[in-house]
Amino acid sequence: MSTSETTSTTTGPDTGDVVWRPPADVLDTSRVGAFLHWLRDERGIALAGHDELWQWSVDELEQFWAAVWDFFDVTDHGTRGAVLEQRVMPGAKWFTGSLVNYAEQALKGCGDDQAPAVLGRSQTREDVDLSWEQLRDQVGRARRVLRDHGVGPGDRVAGYLPNTPEAVVAFLAAAGLGAIWTSCAIEFGPRSVIDRFGQVEPTILLVAGGYNYGDKRVDRSAQITAIRAELPSVTTVLDIEYGDWRVGDAASWPDELAAVTDPIHAATPVPFDHPLVVLFSSGTTGKPKAIVHGHGGIVLEHLKNHALSWDLGSGDVMLWYSTTAWMMWNALVSGLLVGATVVTLDGNPAHPDLTWQWDLAERTGATLMGASPGFIMACRSAGIDLSGRDLRVRVVGSAGSPLPPEGYGWIRDQLGDHVQLNVGSGGTDVCSGLVQNNPLLPVRAGMISGRGLGVDVHAFDSEGREIIGEPGELVILSPMPSMPVGFWGDDGSRLRATYFDTYPGVWRHGDWIVFEPDGSCVVTGRSDSTLNRGGVRLGTAEFYRVVEELPDISDSLVVHLEDPAGGNGELILFVTTAQPLPADELRARVSGALRSALSPRHVPDAVVEVASIPRNLTGKKLEVPVKRILQGAAASDVVSPDALADPASIDAFVAYAAARTQES
Numbered sequence: 001m002s003t004s005e006t007t008s009t010t011t012g013p014d015t016g017d018v019v020w021r022p023p024a025d026v027l028d029t030s031r032v033g034a035f036l037h038w039l040r041d042e043r044g045i046a047l048a049g050h051d052e053l054w055q056w057s058v059d060e061l062e063q064f065w066a067a068v069w070d071f072f073d074v075t076d077h078g079t080r081g082a083v084l085e086q087r088v089m090p091g092a093k094w095f096t097g098s099l100v101n102y103a104e105q106a107l108k109g110c111g112d113d114q115a116p117a118v119l120g121r122s123q124t125r126e127d128v129d130l131s132w133e134q135l136r137d138q139v140g141r142a143r144r145v146l147r148d149h150g151v152g153p154g155d156r157v158a159g160y161l162p163n164t165p166e167a168v169v170a171f172l173a174a175a176g177l178g179a180i181w182t183s184c185a186i187e188f189g190p191r192s193v194i195d196r197f198g199q200v201e202p203t204i205l206l207v208a209g210g211y212n213y214g215d216k217r218v219d220r221s222a223q224i225t226a227i228r229a230e231l232p233s234v235t236t237v238l239d240i241e242y243g244d245w246r247v248g249d250a251a252s253w254p255d256e257l258a259a260v261t262d263p264i265h266a267a268t269p270v271p272f273d274h275p276l277v278v279l280f281s282s283g284t285t286g287k288p289k290a291i292v293h294g295h296g297g298i299v300l301e302h303l304k305n306h307a308l309s310w311d312l313g314s315g316d317v318m319l320w321y322s323t324t325a326w327m328m329w330n331a332l333v334s335g336l337l338v339g340a341t342v343v344t345l346d347g348n349p350a351h352p353d354l355t356w357q358w359d360l361a362e363r364t365g366a367t368l369m370g371a372s373p374g375f376i377m378a379c380r381s382a383g384i385d386l387s388g389r390d391l392r393v394r395v396v397g398s399a400g401s402p403l404p405p406e407g408y409g410w411i412r413d414q415l416g417d418h419v420q421l422n423v424g425s426g427g428t429d430v431c432s433g434l435v436q437n438n439p440l441l442p443v444r445a446g447m448i449s450g451r452g453l454g455v456d457v458h459a460f461d462s463e464g465r466e467i468i469g470e471p472g473e474l475v476i477l478s479p480m481p482s483m484p485v486g487f488w489g490d491d492g493s494r495l496r497a498t499y500f501d502t503y504p505g506v507w508r509h510g511d512w513i514v515f516e517p518d519g520s521c522v523v524t525g526r527s528d529s530t531l532n533r534g535g536v537r538l539g540t541a542e543f544y545r546v547v548e549e550l551p552d553i554s555d556s557l558v559v560h561l562e563d564p565a566g567g568n569g570e571l572i573l574f575v576t577t578a579q580p581l582p583a584d585e586l587r588a589r590v591s592g593a594l595r596s597a598l599s600p601r602h603v604p605d606a607v608v609e610v611a612s613i614p615r616n617l618t619g620k621k622l623e624v625p626v627k628r629i630l631q632g633a634a635a636s637d638v639v640s641p642d643a644l645a646d647p648a649s650i651d652a653f654v655a656y657a658a659a660r661t662q663e664s
Contacts, residue, residue, distance in 0.1 A: 013409045014443035020420050020443035023198035030439035032308040050440035058456040072303045077269035092479035099269035102295045103176035110314040110339035120165040123245040123347030124212040128165050140263030142173030145256045149236045153178030158202035162186045162346040166240040176267040182278040182587050185323035190226035192642035196280045199290045201233035215353030272296030275484050280426045282616045282652035290488035301432045301482035302334035309398045309438045314339035320370025321345050327428045328617050354379050366394045373403040380410040402541035425523045430482045450519040459515050471514050476507035531560035546597045552578045555613040559627040573604040614649040630657050
């Protein structure tokens with residue numbers, strides 16, 4: 001892998017080419033630079049740049065997280081005991097004796113109560129904006145409404161909602177009472193919602209009766225009726241009255257807020273690991289895991305991530321398209337923790353075309369913009385031209401899947417080499433990034449710049465030995481405050497089986513990663529979908545980078561079926577095309593490109609054209625379920641239709657598997 005130090009100046013940089021460098025004054029202009037100065041002045045700890053800072057952050061784990069707490073002035077209503085009782089996983093106990101509240105920290109503001117806190121942008125209604133003063137007022141009123149409906153510490157409040165200011169207010173209100181928030185995207189079907197909310201048994205359900213997706217009106221009344229029928233724990237349904245949609249027999253959230261005369265402005269202090277939110281895994285292959293995150297862990301991790309990695313703070317505007325079902329929604333709301341303005345977006349992200357999000361970034365003055373790899377590559381393929389726009393964006397964040405080098409080049413060429421592209425990888429499990437950039441590191445095309453601060457992350461081989469320069473399991477050797485408090489309803493056995501069974505005492509994240517000697521890395525896919533071709537590991541991401549750059553090919557999915565006798569097995573590549581291609585031409589085109597760009601090992605045994613590639617609701621390709629279907633499993637046993645962005649997308653794979661069975 002190239003790690004050239006020569007800054008690329010073409011639109012198609014090679015992997016490893018530097019496309020952005022830290023400015024000369026980065027230590028004086030960035031928040032991570034301010035943190036380094038503070039460590040030197042307040043703690044007497046002098047560190048020269050990222051490498052020394054990261055090493056200190058994992059060697060002196062307790063000092064690092066105590067410094068994060070003090071640097072950001074986290075309010076503590078208790079008496080801090082041990083920062084970390086023991087470096088053990090699972091079961092690490094952080095900041096015993098401290099009493100905190102996420103919502104209290106989030107509502108501190110930016111120093112100007114009239115400045116915007118939340119900018120609501122939607123295709124369903126007109127803009128809804130809240131200043132910091134208005135946000136605090138709304139949250140105080142919402143706490144009174146929830147309290148009057150019987151909500152207290154430990155109770156569950158659920159939202160079947162679009163990404164709107166109302167969702168932010170309800171979340172902060174529940175958190176301020178010590179209640180536990182959980183949410184599902186409004187486009188989820190009843191089965192997906194029931195599989196999630198049914199586990200945590202909420203007493204309050206906030207809903208929207210429908211929404212506009214571009215120029216399409218989507219009524220959710222039937223779905224809400226079905227969900228309510230399967231959630232006997234719900235005592236109250238509150239309708240946020242979104243646009244002109246109404247849920248006939250639900251109480252009016254706006255009316256109840258308006259009627260409050262004695263809002264609750266003070267948050268309830270809770271222990272560090274008191275549950276804040278339940279996030280759910282994708283649920284593509286079974287009942288979703290209900291991952292419980294605590295107040296203190298999310299406060300500390302997001303303060304560190306947002307300020308020291310994303311360089312986000314007061315005066316910044318954060319715009320990141322997300323549904324309320326994705327951990328990125330929680331990360332978006334946490335922009336408030338550092339005093340930034342957050343933009344809630346709801347609608348079709350490509351309506352009327354791919355410029356919609358760029359239009360919003362321009363109009364809201366976004367300084368940090370989230371752009372998924374798929375969105376970036378789609379903009380590139382569509383020839384989107386951003387020249388002439390008055391954009392304030394200085395950081396583009398990207399996550400969810402690998403971004404090819406061409407995407408790095410497109411961002412640089414469109415936005416300028418002063419804009420930093422921060423590609424990261426993490427997960428719902430820690431509600432943050434594990435590997436990503438920060439202002440101190442150069443950006444290399446096709447690569448993630450380095451390890452997150454306080455994240456003792458490495459690659460292991462099958463024997464549990466650290467490896468550099470070759471693919472291995474992504475592992476974490478030391479506790480993080482934002483690791484789950486637990487799984488809801490679990491005695492600890494499922495959590496241990498999920499993360500700690502492979503390497504006892506070491507967190508195995510489930511990703512396949514290659515670390516270079518300088519700490520830069522490439523995540524090549526989920527480790528359970530990595531291709532083992534004759535004993536050689538091949539990452540799925542490298543296939544997609546080559547195949548999806550070919551003319552007329554818009555999407556792809558690759559699986560490897562192992563040979564029980566130990567042979568090479570069978571490598572099958574599925575593709576979607578802009579127009580049907582003759583089978584021989586398609587195979588020749590794809591095979592030639594893979595052989596030339598990668599190796600003969602990457603040439604598939606079969607290239608199959610399908611109508612669409614199955615993805616879950618957050619856009620991830622369903623490689624493992626497809627593989628299991630081809631191995632003979634029933635589709636109903638390995639994938640939930642409600643978890644698919646397009647339930648019909650799996651049909652072609654079921655038919656292909658059946659045809660293979662008949663042939664054999």
